[in-house]
Amino acid sequence: MKTFKMLSFDLVTEDGMQNFPLVDGIVINQENSHQSWILELFISQKYHSTFSELLEKKAVFDVRAVISFPENDPAPFRVAVHTIQEIGDNLSVLLKGTLKTRRSKYAEQLLAELLSEGISVEELLNRFSHDMKMRPKLKND
Numbered sequence: 001m002k003t004f005k006m007l008s009f010d011l012v013t014e015d016g017m018q019n020f021p022l023v024d025g026i027v028i029n030q031e032n033s034h035q036s037w038i039l040e041l042f043i044s045q046k047y048h049s050t051f052s053e054l055l056e057k058k059a060v061f062d063v064r065a066v067i068s069f070p071e072n073d074p075a076p077f078r079v080a081v082h083t084i085q086e087i088g089d090n091l092s093v094l095l096k097g098t099l100k101t102r103r104s105k106y107a108e109q110l111l112a113e114l115l116s117e118g119i120s121v122e123e124l125l126n127r128f129s130h131d132m133k134m135r136p137k138l139k140n141d
Contacts (some may be wrong), residue, residue: 012062055081076100
């Protein structure tokens with residue numbers, strides 16, 4: 001097994017990304033034949049209803065997590081909520097799932113999308129810079 005520090009966590013929604021500020025977080029590669037990963041989020045209790053609903057529905061959903069270094073690309077996972085535990089004023093949310101195929105050539109895909117919109121050069125530069133930092137979901141992703 002390998003353990004990594006989780007620096008940020010986003011739930012992929014139909015409208016884009018929903019960020020959940022972390023108090024702390026870890027990602028564990030179980031290195032087993034199922035290629036299983038465990039994500040543990042330590043977050044505010046105000047997000048209890050979101051994860052409780054996903055647990056009750058036994059939903060499988062997409063998330064992205066930045067691991068180890070802030071400049072790393074977000075790693076895409078397909079997960080389900082396994083357990084939720086209250087710890088003081090916070091929650092420990094345990095997610096289990098798999099690492100999705102990594103996006104290759106994100107910058108090229110983003111640029112192609114922006115160019116297809118026919119926007120001005122100035123807007124292209126601004127949007128490209130912004131989107132490279134925010135990493136929105138791409139149409140072909």
